[in-house]
Amino acid sequence: QVQLVESGGGSVQAGGSLRLSCATSRLTFDAAAMGWFRQAPGKEREGVSYISASGNRQDYADSVKGRFTISRDNAKNTLYLQMNSLKTEDTAMYYCAAMGRSYIYSTRPDEYSYWGQGTQVTVSS
Numbered sequence: 001q002v003q004l005v006e007s008g009g010g011s012v013q014a015g016g017s018l019r020l021s022c023a024t025s026r027l028t029f030d031a032a033a034m035g036w037f038r039q040a041p042g043k044e045r046e047g048v049s050y051i052s053a054s055g056n057r058q059d060y061a062d063s064v065k066g067r068f069t070i071s072r073d074n075a076k077n078t079l080y081l082q083m084n085s086l087k088t089e090d091t092a093m094y095y096c097a098a099m100g101r102s103y104i105y106s107t108r109p110d111e112y113s114y115w116g117q118g119t120q121v122t123v124s125s
Contacts, residue, residue, distance in 0.1 A: 003025045004114055005022065006119040007119060008021050009119030011122040013125075015085060020081040022081075023076075024078065027098055031103065033050065033102050033103060034053075034098050035047060035048075035051070035099075035105055036070060036079075037096075038094045048061050048068065048094070049068055049070040050106070051079070052103060052104055057104075059105065063089070067084050068081060068084070069084075081096075083121070090123050091121060092121060093118040093119070095116055095117075096115075096116045097109065097114060097115045098112060099113060
């Protein structure tokens, strides 16, 4: 079955950086739009960033624009999220998700067919 495995989370001080990775298997990766979502304790899951299957289109939540960069390496079947200038409000569990066979991303989490188990990001002041 399709597997998505996130890595790269951790604890950093505000202003620091982290790079998340999402390794996929058994997924037609170059035909799958992907996204990063996050969920903080007591809050609803929110979309962070999205990328088309080819990688030529990206979108970001207003809260992370200018600080986060989504990218993908279709040769390695891997999705990335570079997070710079981290803030305490970025603290959350981060999940990668795949839409299955869709070249264009959606901002709706219910349109994503596959999800990883999550990686924790904790930003301290």
